[in-house]
Amino acid sequence: MNTQIYLTENGIKPSVQRIALMDYLLTHKTHPNVDEMYEALHEQIPTISRTTIYNTMKLFVKHGIASLISIEEKNARFDGDVSLHGHFLCQNCNQLYDFHVNEKLLNIEELFSSLDGYNIKDTQIYCKGICKNCK
């Protein structure tokens, strides 16, 4: 799917920087932080600034085409996959894994039965512990 069209369809005017950032998110499932995106895009867009990345991520999150992952204390991470899935942070190797959430539990109404009448815009499921490789 064309990234430029994807941005436009989601109400975001495409620019060189925005396209490059969304491309990066969609092709790197590493949940990058701002510094990692800066280092990665610096070569192809030498003038890119961290402020632009912060602004763009905020814009993406507002329009629902990126998720803010706040599982790490220090850094915000971002994910271009906005389908409901969980994130597991290994407290030993610091790697961040996606994990699948059983489809039959995706029914938010049932899972969060006490939130009737609340307008839920974003759901995040975080786990911390030790991963298989580090055990």
Added chain:
Amino acid sequence: MNTQIYLTENGIKPSVQRIALMDYLLTHKTHPNVDEMYEALHEQIPTISRTTIYNTMKLFVKHGIASLISIEEKNARFDGDVSLHGHFLCQNCNQLYDFHVNEKLLNIEELFSSLDGYNIKDTQIYCKGICKNCK
């Protein structure tokens, strides 16, 4: 239940500051941040410092008797209720609500079926949106 015994049973040497902080967490379900705890305890313990609160919260979290809630970008919040439940942040009034998670879904194995072999120490479920009062 006596807070001093509760700390001891969880491997934490009780001190005036630690007891006061755990007492505060257990009697105030407001998910306070460090500043709020500092302001609240300053009167009864005039010498208390923010560093002590940070250190103590880290200790509580490590021993599993408090949860770190990182749903807000700026501030860390803490919860003395470590049973699995969700947190909802209203993006309008900024209030943080607890919400009940259906008991039959508490089976982590089923919910997180793809995390077999991982040692899960902490699970957090966050939602953001607009609360009933603000709609």
Added chain:
DNA sequence: TACAAATTTGTAACCATTGCAAATATATAA
């Protein structure tokens, strides 16, 4: 081409959190 609006950029500030060493409190041994 000229002008207006939107976007990007760099720098300075902000501020929550941590590092660190001195001060204080607590536990232990003689």
Added chain:
DNA sequence: TTATATATTTGCAATGGTTACAAATTTGTA
């Protein structure tokens, strides 16, 4: 009790991720 070692607390300085802001650049439009 007194002396000594250990643990805890404290205040201040430093860190570093994020944001504010205004200038510079790019884009859209007439």
